[in-house]
Ligand code: 5GP
């Protein structure tokens with residue numbers, strides 16, 4: 786149904802071939818806790834479609850990416866991030882080697898909770 790790369794770690798997590806602690810799922814989006822959290826709350830939001838990174842995003846991905854951005858604050862609150870402005874959260878999309886990307890399936894890091902965090 787979705788573009789799927791059998792060698793991709795996050796495609797395999799989406800399919801349930803590799804276990805994860807699920808945060809959210811719908812037809813287009815999957816979210817799960819990061820295995821090495823850098824903050825008290827740290828989960829990843831991924832499109833089910835295999836897009837390697839932000840560098841490959843196309844115009845027809847705009848609605849999907851928009852939906853993910855609208856979903857992020859809702860999931861952040863559900864996962865326990867404190868309310869804006871004293872609370873809040875950080876969204877990070879590492880892109881490419883120099884951008885710090887290690888897993889080549891587009892993902893949004895959602896991090897929050899009381900500081901200090903491991904990842905600044
Ligand atoms: P990147 O460095 O590509 O932006 O982030 C990849 C993230 O995926 C890292 O924060 C890393 O901890 C997380 N990660 C890597 N492998 C796994 C895994 O098997 N399961 C989960 N839940 N997270 C993973």
Ligand code: ZN
Pocket residue numbers: 789790793794795796797834835836889890
């Ligand atoms: Zn993938």
